[in-house]
Amino acid sequence: MITTYTENIHDIALNTFEVTCFMFPMDEWEIEEDELEYPDGSTRSIVEFEGAAQGAMMINPNDSLLTAIAANMLGIDEPSEEEKEGALCEIANIICGNTVPIFAKDDKICVIKPPRIAEQDEDAATLFPNLHHEKVNVLLDEGIVEISIYVEQD
Numbered sequence: 001m002i003t004t005y006t007e008n009i010h011d012i013a014l015n016t017f018e019v020t021c022f023m024f025p026m027d028e029w030e031i032e033e034d035e036l037e038y039p040d041g042s043t044r045s046i047v048e049f050e051g052a053a054q055g056a057m058m059i060n061p062n063d064s065l066l067t068a069i070a071a072n073m074l075g076i077d078e079p080s081e082e083e084k085e086g087a088l089c090e091i092a093n094i095i096c097g098n099t100v101p102i103f104a105k106d107d108k109i110c111v112i113k114p115p116r117i118a119e120q121d122e123d124a125a126t127l128f129p130n131l132h133h134e135k136v137n138v139l140l141d142e143g144i145v146e147i148s149i150y151v152e153q154d
Contacts, residue, residue: 005102006136009147012098013138020094021072023140031139037062038137039146043085044118045092046127051110053103055131055151058124059092065143072142089115095147103151124148 017023028036039060048056061069070079070087079087092115100110118124125133128150135148 004134005099005149005151006134008102009095009099009134009149010136010138013095013136013145013147016091016094016098017138017140017145020091021069021142023068023072023142026139026141028139036144037064038144042120043088045085045088045115046118046122046124047092047096047115048113049096049100049110050113052105052108053100053110053151055149056124056128057092057096057099057150058118058148059088059095060146060148061088062143062145065140065145068142085117089117099149124150 014025018025039062041060042063043066044058044060046056046058066084066088067079069091070084071077073087073090074083076083093112096115097112100112103110131150132153133148133150135146138145138147
């Protein structure tokens with residue numbers, strides 16, 4: 001049996017962005033078509049986990065959201081690339097950390113590895129072959145983020 005996680009991940013992401021970055025959800029109809037800038041994969045964070053479940057989560061924001069995450073978390077106007085990457089890794093860690101308890105069963109927990117920025121040529125499907133994959137887009141007032149989860153299914 002395949003379990004789906006997209007609804008849970010969507011809710012966890014919305015809560016995380018609202019509390020941590022002061023960002024709020026948008027519906028697609030609320031965004032002008034020429035303002036729909038989907039992520040291009042240029043800066044992505046990966047968080048791997050093991051234990052009750054084995055897998056990874058990838059957070060892929062569009063450029064405007066990447067800048068807004070760091071600016072809002074750090075309270076600055078022009079974050080550096082290093083600050084943007086650090087803030088993205090922190091958001092990825094929070095979202096993944098709030099997602100993995102879904103996998104806890106039989107008193108097992110998930111151990112989360114430190115988040116990292118993916119290399120440009122890294123392909124998640126190659127990194128995590130044979131794992132169940134789901135993807136959810138989260139639309140926020142500051143931009144769009146694509147969240148993918150790769151998890152071993154029973």
